[in-house]
Amino acid sequence: MTARSISAGSAVERAVTPSVWSRIWAENGAGYLFLLPWFIGFFGLTIAPIVSSLYLSFTNFDMLTPPRWVGLDNYVRMFTHDPKFSQSMKVTLLFVVFSVPLKLAFALSIALLLNRGMKGLPIYRAIFYLPSLLGASVAIAVLWRTLFAGDGLINKGLAVFGIVGPSWISNPRYSLWTLIALAVWQFGSPMIIFLAGLRQIPQDLYEAASLDGASRWRIFWKVTLPLLTPVVFFNAIIQTIEGFKSFTPAFIISGGTGNPVNSTLFYTLYLYQEAFAFFRMGYASALAWVLLAIVALFTGVSFLTSRFWVHYDD
Amino acid sequence: MTFTLGRRQFLMGSSALAAAGAFGTLSPAQAADVHLRLYWWGGQARADRTNAVSDLYAKANPGFTYDKEFNAFNDYWPKLGTQVAGGNAPDVFQMDYRYIVEYAKRGAVQALDDYIGGALKLDDFDEDQIEGGRVDGKLYAISLGANSVAMMVNKTAFEAAGMDLPTRDWSYDDYKQRAEEFNAKSGGMRLLADGSQNGDPPLENWLRQRGKSLYTADGQIAFDADDMVEFFKLWADLRAANVCVGPEDQALDATAAIDTTMITLGKAATSFANSNQLIGFQAVNKNELTMVNFPRAAAGSGGGHYRKPSQFWSVNPKSALLEDAVKYVSFFVNDVDAGLVLGVERGIPCSAAVRAALAPTLSPPDLLSLNFVSNLGDLLGKLPPSPPAAAGEVATQLVTTAQAIAFGQTTPEDAGPAFVQDATDILARAANKG
Numbered sequence: 001m002t003a004r005s006i007s008a009g010s011a012v013e014r015a016v017t018p019s020v021w022s023r024i025w026a027e028n029g030a031g032y033l034f035l036l037p038w039f040i041g042f043f044g045l046t047i048a049p050i051v052s053s054l055y056l057s058f059t060n061f062d063m064l065t066p067p068r069w070v071g072l073d074n075y076v077r078m079f080t081h082d083p084k085f086s087q088s089m090k091v092t093l094l095f096v097v098f099s100v101p102l103k104l105a106f107a108l109s110i111a112l113l114l115n116r117g118m119k120g121l122p123i124y125r126a127i128f129y130l131p132s133l134l135g136a137s138v139a140i141a142v143l144w145r146t147l148f149a150g151d152g153l154i155n156k157g158l159a160v161f162g163i164v165g166p167s168w169i170s171n172p173r174y175s176l177w178t179l180i181a182l183a184v185w186q187f188g189s190p191m192i193i194f195l196a197g198l199r200q201i202p203q204d205l206y207e208a209a210s211l212d213g214a215s216r217w218r219i220f221w222k223v224t225l226p227l228l229t230p231v232v233f234f235n236a237i238i239q240t241i242e243g244f245k246s247f248t249p250a251f252i253i254s255g256g257t258g259n260p261v262n263s264t265l266f267y268t269l270y271l272y273q274e275a276f277a278f279f280r281m282g283y284a285s286a287l288a289w290v291l292l293a294i295v296a297l298f299t300g301v302s303f304l305t306s307r308f309w310v311h312y313d314d
Numbered sequence: 315m316t317f318t319l320g321r322r323q324f325l326m327g328s329s330a331l332a333a334a335g336a337f338g339t340l341s342p343a344q345a346a347d348v349h350l351r352l353y354w355w356g357g358q359a360r361a362d363r364t365n366a367v368s369d370l371y372a373k374a375n376p377g378f379t380y381d382k383e384f385n386a387f388n389d390y391w392p393k394l395g396t397q398v399a400g401g402n403a404p405d406v407f408q409m410d411y412r413y414i415v416e417y418a419k420r421g422a423v424q425a426l427d428d429y430i431g432g433a434l435k436l437d438d439f440d441e442d443q444i445e446g447g448r449v450d451g452k453l454y455a456i457s458l459g460a461n462s463v464a465m466m467v468n469k470t471a472f473e474a475a476g477m478d479l480p481t482r483d484w485s486y487d488d489y490k491q492r493a494e495e496f497n498a499k500s501g502g503m504r505l506l507a508d509g510s511q512n513g514d515p516p517l518e519n520w521l522r523q524r525g526k527s528l529y530t531a532d533g534q535i536a537f538d539a540d541d542m543v544e545f546f547k548l549w550a551d552l553r554a555a556n557v558c559v560g561p562e563d564q565a566l567d568a569t570a571a572i573d574t575t576m577i578t579l580g581k582a583a584t585s586f587a588n589s590n591q592l593i594g595f596q597a598v599n600k601n602e603l604t605m606v607n608f609p610r611a612a613a614g615s616g617g618g619h620y621r622k623p624s625q626f627w628s629v630n631p632k633s634a635l636l637e638d639a640v641k642y643v644s645f646f647v648n649d650v651d652a653g654l655v656l657g658v659e660r661g662i663p664c665s666a667a668v669r670a671a672l673a674p675t676l677s678p679p680d681l682l683s684l685n686f687v688s689n690l691g692d693l694l695g696k697l698p699p700s701p702p703a704a705a706g707e708v709a710t711q712l713v714t715t716a717q718a719i720a721f722g723q724t725t726p727e728d729a730g731p732a733f734v735q736d737a738t739d740i741l742a743r744a745a746n747k748g
Contacts, residue, residue, distance in 0.1 A: 063395040064420040150562055170565030172721055255568025256388070257710070260561070261717045276392040278707050 057286035062279045074286035085287070087262050088270035091176060095266065096243035099183040104235055107187040111194035112224075125195070132188025140182070141252030145169055148178045169253050172263035179249050179264060190235040197231030198224070229310040237302055244295050247272070267291055347377035348638045354408035354625075355390035357594070363659055367652040371645050378638075398422045401632060405639045409455045409628040411446065415533075416703040417628065418449035424631040425452045426640060433640040435648050442697055443664040446623035449700065455626030456643050459661025462619045462687050462694075463515045463608055464589040466575075470601035471583040475499040480584070482693065485610040486548060493557040496583070505583050506558040506609075507567070507576035510549035510716035512586045514709040516608060517545060519618040522695055523611040533702030533745070535737050543730030546719055550726055558582065561720035573598050589686050590624050590661040592679050603679075605686050607693050617695035621687060624661035662687045704744030708737045 025032075032039075057074060059067035078085045110128055114121060134140045147153050150167030158165040168174045201224060209219045225232075247268040250258065258265030258273070271291070275284035354364060361384050372378045383404070385393060391413070397403040398417075409417065417423045430436055430453070436444060440460065447455035465480075472479050475496050480489070489505050496505050509516030518528045527536045552558045563581045567574045572594050576582035587595065589605060596603050608618060627643045629636065646652055653668030658680045663669050669684075676684060715733045718724045724732070 063399040064416070064422050149566065167562035167566065170562045172717075172723075255571070255574070257568045257713070259568055259714060259717060260565040261721055261723060262714055277388075277710070278704070279391075279395055 053285040053288060056282050057289050059282040061281040061285075063281060064279075067282060070282070074283050075290070077283070078286065078290060084262065084265065084270055088258070088265045088267045091258075091263065091265050092244060092246075092267040094176060095180060095183070095246065096240060099180045100236065100239045100243050102180070102184045103187050103239060104190055104232065106184055107190035107235070108194050108228075108232075110187065111191050111198060112220075114191075114195060115198045125192070128191055129188035132186045134186075138248065138252055141249045144178065144182050144249065145253050170260055172261040175253070175260060175263045179246075179253065182249050183243070183246065190239060193231055193235055194228070197228050201227045226311050230312055233302070233306050233310045237299055240298055240302070241295055244268075244291065244298075348375070348635060349379045349381070350406055350635060350639060350642060351381045351383075351404035352406050353383045353385075353390075353394065353404040355385050355387045356408075357386075359593070360384070360659055363656050366655045367646055367649075368642075370649065370652055370655065371642060374645070375641075378642075403630045403632065405630050405633040405635055406627055406642060407630065408458075409626040411623055411626075411700055412705055413703075414447070414455055414626065414628075415449050415700045418452070418454040421631060423454045423628040424633075424636065424640075425454055426456070426629065427453050429637075429640045433637050434644045438666040439647070440621075440664040440666075442621055443623055446697055446700075447626055455623075455628045456647055457623035457626055457661075457664050458647065458656075459590065459624045459658065459663055460621040460687055461588050461590040461624040461661035461683075462621055462690060463519055464587060464592075464605045464686060465584045465608055466577050466587050466592065466595045467604045467606050468577055468583045468599070468601045469604050471500065471503060472496075479604065480606045480609075482607050482691075483610070483613070484606075485613050485615075486552065487613070489609055490552065490555055490557050493555055497556055500583070503580060503583055504556060504559045504576075506552065507582045507585050508549060508553065508558045508561070508564040508716070508720065509586055509608075510546060511561075511564050511713050511720065512567075514705070514712055516586050517712065518698075519608045520545060520548075520611050522620075522698070523615040523618040525617075527698050529699065529701050529705065531699040533741065535708075535734065535741065537734070539731040539734045541730075542733050543726050546716065546726035546729055549716070550719060553720060561717060564720070565717060577603075588624065589683050590658060592683050593659060596679055605682055607686075607690070616692035619690050619693045620695050620697050621690070622697070658683050702741055702744065704740050707740050707744070711736050711740060 056067055058069060058071060060070050060074075061067035114124055114128070118124070131140075148168035149155075150165075150170070152168075154168065155165035166174060168178045205223050205227075206219065209223055214222065245268060246266060250264045250266040250269050251272070254260075254264045254269075256269070256273070256277070258269050267287070268291070271284050271287040274280045274287060352364070352368065354360070356364075361382075364384075365382060368380050368382070372380070381404075390408070394403065394407060403422070409423065414423075418425075426434055434456075436456075440457075443457035443460055444453065446457055447453050467480060469479060476499065477492065477496060493505055496503075509520075514528060521527055521537055521541060524541075526541060530536045549558070553560065558564075559576050559581045563576065563579070566579060566581075567576060572578060572587075572591065575585040575587070575595075577585035577595065578598055584606075585595070586608065592603060592605055610616070611618070627646060629639045629643065633639050646656075647663070648665050648668065650668055650671045653663050653665065653672055654675060656663070657672065658676065662684055663672060673681070673684065712733065715724075715729050715736070719726055719729050
């Protein structure tokens with residue numbers, strides 16, 4: 001920062017020189033040189049693939065032959081005659097609509113408990129955060145598969161109470177719910193953010209409220225929650241995006257198929273199948289851009305409605 | 315524009331990078347006259363054998379070095395496709411009967427006819443296995459072994475139930491008649507896995523026994539809605555009679571990987587598989603396994619099985635070392651010492667000389683595998699045309715449809731015509747994109 005403001009004066013003096021580039025180079029050349037590896041990565045590995053996927057979404061491309069331009073065909077097909085597209089959309093929306101609120105409620109409850117100034121808080125915090133660290137890992141999905149199988153631990157536990165449970169992961173009626181449960185269990189990162197948010201709420205508000213004789217329940221609804229809404233909003237957006245992007249658990253639990261009967265066919269899993277099982281890179285690219293649009297839509301609507309329920313009063 | 319200042323510096327930097335890269339590629343080229351890149355799918359056992367053969371070849375051809383890479387079947391194809399698209403495919407890579415047509419038609423594999431008799435020796439090579447590597451009359455791939463579909467059989471489970479092992483004559487009805495006796499003593503294990511949800515091999519085998527097939531030579535489906543209704547009914551009936559496993563158990567086997575098959579999970583006494591997989595199945599099964607043919611559609615009906623090239627070597631047409639790549643492939647399938655190293659892990663060797671040298675050295679399960687493929691008799695039909703490009707997707711749809719029936723979401727009567735429609739759409743879409 002200081003380097004830039006010092007050189008600002010000299011930049012004005014040299015403004016007569018025609019080239020902007022040489023000036024930039026003279027001032028920040030070394031900086032850009034050090035940034036070069038990042039730039040190469042950013043343009044080569046992020047921007048270029050994004051741009052080419054936009055182009056590919058208007059083509060048919062099987063990786064063996066050059067892409068063939070088909071205009072809007074891929075997009076038209078998606079919305080007119082692709083039952084797997086609508087199925088995967090349904091599965092993903094169900095997953096997001098149930099897992100996100102449940103996860104946030106869970107994270108907030110635990111954060112409220114942990115915020116009561118108990119002894120050994122860092123240890124509890126670490127323990128509750130642990131599942132999220134293991135979060136998207138293959139190992140946890142494999143563990144989940146074993147827990148919820150027909151002769152898995154969950155059913156052995158139910159058997160103690162004389163209940164014969166189904167094979168949760170391989171029955172289309174329950175398979176999605178095991179994935180929702182897995183997502184809710186990984187409530188660690190929103191919990192940490194809630195905890196930080198709770199610390200920000202001024203103590204004097206609580207003192208004033210309790211002096212006025214407000215019950216705990218009332219304090220939560222009238223003080224804690226309103227002041228926490230920016231954090232709730234942030235968590236809701238992040239978790240919604242995470243939800244739409246969710247891939248690994250469904251991939252592992254269904255062996256990449258989205259079965260039984262497409263009941264765990266997450267949108268991203270369908271996208272993966274189209275690209276890497278059936279080699280329709282063009283169609284998969286179109287799916288990816290539609291996903292981006294959907295996530296943008298959800299985020300946009302959240303921002304628009306946020307002013308009615310998110311309170312920023314500093 | 316003084317922009318050149320930045321660009322010149324940038325160029326200096328990048329030429330230094332290029333020089334470094336050049337040194338990197340220079341060193342192996344100096345060390346060896348021939349350097350081939352090999353790529354295949356399979357497990358560690360296959361890798362060990364393949365490397366041993368490459369080392370044998372290096373001993374016989376001083377100056378030969380190689381790079382190798384292997385992957386699981388499902389990860390293999392995206393990677394190969396990416397490399398072909400990028401123009402940097404390996405010199406020699408494994409090819410599957412399912413993909414050969416697609417790769418040949420796109421010019422991604424080299425036609426080998428001109429090398430026959432020269433770099434490529436096929437003097438005592440099985441004619442049906444050569445034929446399996448041909449597309450439109452040209453030879454694009456060299457079979458690494460013949461195999462056939464086969465059912466793995468848990469010998470211990472049958473003995474524990476006090477029952478005879480299945481024989482080559484058993485039909486689906488025979489299994490059905492024995493189910494009650496077996497289930498009484500099996501502790502929940504069933505006789506069969508659900509063959510309607512095992513990809514397309516059980517369907518293909520059943521269709522062929524009825525004189526039909528999965529696909530025509532021009533890549534259309536060769537069965538109709540009535541066939542499918544009957545096939546789905548057969549399995550609905552076997553499920554209802556507890557001859558095969560229930561849908562919840564079958565759905566645990568999402569990918570037909572050996573370790574999630576019904577026989578390995580202990581849910582069924584048999585599993586639909588391939589003859590060369592006995593070694594792999596036995597490795598993860600505590601019980602003693604043996605092998606039998608797929609059940610007959612009716613007593614005495616045959617012709618369902620065929621000797622399929624289990625996998626091929628293909629050569630990259632853009633390879634700078636075409637002749638050497640072909641020579642390597644020829645050594646791989648013809649050299650007796652190489653054959654002894656490879657065994658029957660990739661299927662039954664196609665060279666008669668290799669087979670003759672190998673037979674006395676085989677372990678009992680390997681010998682079982684060899685004999686099974688050699689003695690199919692009336693079970694053997696002719697090799698079907700290579701399947702169309704989208705055959706894998708049709709097989710995926712078959713599993714989903716069969717699951718929907720098994721979980722009661724639809725009926726065989728509705729699902730039969732629906733599946734024929736789905737399969738037709740999938741093939742039409744794949745044909746369009748070409």
